[in-house]
Amino acid sequence: xxxxxxxxxxxxxxxxxxxxxxxxxxxxxxxxxxxxxxxxxxxxxxxxxxxxxxxxxxxxxxxxxxxxxxxxxxxxxxxxxxxxxxxxxxxxxxxxxxxxxxxxxxxxxxxxxxxxxxxxxxxxxxxxxxxxxxxxxxxxxxxxxxxxxxxxxxxxxxxxxxxxxxxxxxxxxxxxxxxxxxxxxxxxxxxxxxxxxxxxxxxxxxxxxxxxxxxxxxxxxxxxxxxxxxxxxxxxxxxxxxxxxxxxxxxxxxxxxxxxxxxxxxxxxxxxxxxxxxxxxxxxxxxxxxxxxxxxxxxxxxxxxxxxxxxxxxxxxxxxxxxxxxxxxxxxxxxxxxxxxxxxxxxxxxxxxxxxxxxxxxxxxxxxxxxxxxxxxxxxxxxxxxxxxxxxxxxxxxxxxxxxxxxxxxxxxxxxxxxxxxxxxxxxxxxxxxxxxxxxxxxxxxxxxxxxxxxxxxxxxxxxxxxxxxxxxxxxxxxxxxxxxxxxxxxxxxxxxxxxxxxxxxxxxxxxxxxxxxxxxxxxxxxxx
Amino acid sequence: xxxxxxxxxxxxxxxxxxxxxxxxxxxxxxxxxxxxxxxxxxxxxxxxxxxxxxxxxxxxxxxxxxxxxxxxxxxxxxxxxxxxxxxxxxxxxxxxxxxxxxxxxxxxxxxxxxxxxxxxxxxxxxxxxxxxxxxxxxxxxxxxxxxxxxxxxxxxxxxxxxxxxxxxxxxxxxxxxxxxxxxxxxxxxxxxxxxxxxxxxxxxxxxxxxxx
Numbered sequence: 188x189x190x191x192x193x194x195x196x197x198x199x200x201x202x203x204x205x206x207x208x209x210x211x212x213x214x215x216x217x218x219x220x221x222x223x224x225x226x227x228x229x230x231x232x233x234x235x236x237x238x239x240x241x242x243x244x245x246x247x248x249x250x251x252x253x254x255x256x257x258x259x260x261x262x263x264x265x266x267x268x269x270x271x272x273x274x275x276x277x278x279x280x281x282x283x284x285x286x287x288x289x290x291x292x293x294x295x296x297x298x299x300x301x302x303x304x305x306x307x308x309x310x311x312x313x314x315x316x317x318x319x320x321x322x323x324x325x326x327x328x329x330x331x332x333x334x335x336x337x338x339x340x341x342x343x344x345x346x347x348x349x350x351x352x353x354x355x356x357x358x359x360x361x362x363x364x365x366x367x368x369x370x371x372x373x374x375x376x377x378x379x380x381x382x383x384x385x386x387x388x389x390x391x392x393x394x395x396x397x398x399x400x401x402x403x404x405x406x407x408x409x410x411x412x413x414x415x416x417x418x419x420x421x422x423x424x425x426x427x428x429x430x431x432x433x434x435x436x437x438x439x440x441x442x443x444x445x446x447x448x449x450x451x452x453x454x455x456x457x458x459x460x461x462x463x464x465x466x467x468x469x470x471x472x473x474x475x476x477x478x479x480x481x482x483x484x485x486x487x488x489x490x491x492x493x494x495x496x497x498x499x500x501x502x503x504x505x506x507x508x509x510x511x512x513x514x515x516x517x518x519x520x521x522x523x524x525x526x527x528x529x530x531x532x533x534x535x536x537x538x539x540x541x542x543x544x545x546x547x548x549x550x551x552x553x554x555x556x557x558x559x560x561x562x563x564x565x566x567x568x569x570x571x572x573x574x575x576x577x578x579x580x581x582x583x584x585x586x587x588x589x590x591x592x593x594x595x596x597x598x599x600x601x602x603x604x605x606x607x608x609x610x611x612x613x614x615x616x617x618x619x620x621x622x623x624x625x626x627x628x629x630x631x632x633x634x635x636x637x638x639x640x641x642x643x644x645x646x647x648x649x650x651x652x653x654x655x656x657x658x659x660x661x662x663x664x665x666x667x668x669x670x671x672x673x674x675x676x677x678x679x680x681x682x683x684x685x686x687x688x689x690x691x692x693x694x695x696x697x698x699x700x701x702x703x704x705x706x707x708x709x710x711x712x713x714x715x716x
Numbered sequence: 717x718x719x720x721x722x723x724x725x726x727x728x729x730x731x732x733x734x735x736x737x738x739x740x741x742x743x744x745x746x747x748x749x750x751x752x753x754x755x756x757x758x759x760x761x762x763x764x765x766x767x768x769x770x771x772x773x774x775x776x777x778x779x780x781x782x783x784x785x786x787x788x789x790x791x792x793x794x795x796x797x798x799x800x801x802x803x804x805x806x807x808x809x810x811x812x813x814x815x816x817x818x819x820x821x822x823x824x825x826x827x828x829x830x831x832x833x834x835x836x837x838x839x840x841x842x843x844x845x846x847x848x849x850x851x852x853x854x855x856x857x858x859x860x861x862x863x864x865x866x867x868x869x870x871x872x873x874x875x876x877x878x879x880x881x882x883x884x885x886x887x888x889x890x891x892x893x894x895x896x897x898x899x900x901x902x903x904x905x906x907x908x909x910x911x912x913x914x915x916x917x918x919x920x921x922x923x924x925x926x927x928x
Contacts (some may be wrong), residue, residue, distance in 0.1 A: 490735055
């Protein structure tokens, strides 16, 4: 929807195309000779928005100190009442209230009334007759105040050196416009007073002439108690169409301190670009139209915000759709891969076990071979061990060796697959021994995790003689040495008849000094673990 | 009274009702887009997670299958080796005797006594899945004995017999008893040895063939 800004100057009207951040000059015409309907027809039409900005000479400001009223509602009612009393019958009026300092309520209000109300009403009617929407009436001073805020709170595009720091609560903003020299007094950013010094002929303002005009305004403001400088110079911001660039800034002249001088060839354009940021309190529309304006503004902002949200959601949806399609594609690829692998696994298994009977036979045969042949106790290794022991203990002579293997075919109970197969293969315990269970329990080879004693795979039983000439002590040493050599992992030596009985639990007899035969009878158990 | 009734509402919200309705519609659409998009996205993620899990399961399954196939292959290879080395099938009695002879060829004639008994079934192997008999594990018991030999000769004899390639045997029991014999004028120490061994082998059964 097109938005037209119509700036009513002192004797000329200017038209601008407005966007949210720019104002583009369209055309201008002298007000006195203007055919209003024709002039507007080319600019406006049904659905077009039109904003009126005035840069009039006739503006009335009344200083109105406020009591400390904390309630915003009560304060607004007070100000409305004062405004009505001050400008009874005025069509376009507003109260300008600088914000309070800190937590204090505002202490001052500027009551404003726009002159040339008939002229403004004529334009309002003409715009509405064209079917356009009147989007507000503002003073140039209000826009200038907003422009001051914008320009002093952001660095200039020309460079950081031109950045203006705003720390002064009261400033004078002097702007050269086609109508003349507009001077706006800002207190805490609010345009509490404004004055237009009409341009005399084709005069072009320089800083000196602008400051001279501003000096007069400052004197007037001081006399009307708008200003209380107390010896301090008034911070002044000057926009001129063609300033003298040789002037050094800051420039102190009389009661003014020019802290900024900017070249602004089209001040109307620069200031009109601020329309979107103006506070509603500075709107000059009559009460009923203001309500309508507020409703339209609210509706427009709501639609814009919702549309922005919808746009953002759509963009997010687009991005999500791209990402989701990627994920779905990945999922589909992985599903295809999974199905292919499952199929391959099934086919491989079918192919491999094509003859299930043959496969089972192979597996069973290998298992039988391992159990009966590959895992049978190695008789030759055990005999080698015995031979090494006999070599190391020459006092011991063996005369009989017996080897017995366990039954490889004994069935293991199904409910105890880890239990050893039943077997009666075991070395004969020493005669009179009653500690077989205890010995089994104390067996160092017993598996601590299962508590199941190791299975005896084979026994190697041997009997022989120890050199009869050895003393009892020597015979005991021979026995001990032989036992040490034969001991080892997965083996257990059971001594049925030792060369010399050292067990204190067993009786032993002999004749001191007499040597006789010393028979031994021992047995080696080969264990499965 | 009638003036009050005719007075138009002056609420900003009422005046802006159409725009606010449009705004609410747009807002609803935006929320619907966000919620729908989120649901769609989450569903796609869940589907993707399922697909990833299924692919992982398929990978595991394939790996397991490959292991099973490798095990089957190993079993077949081992089975073929066992078949070649006479573990499958009934050993030839003549071949057994020939092997005994070859293993004791350095001994004087008549030193070694043998006794082959009848084969017997020690275990019937059934298919784990169907329970159908697949094969029988059988043994041929054999008694071997010799007198007046050195113990290392006996051990060497058993070892040579193991590598004759006529089958596999277990040593069930052995006994070596010290003895001596007169050689020229000296008594030479020797042993009388005897062993009970079992030749172990597998006899496959035909499908449907039960143990008689």
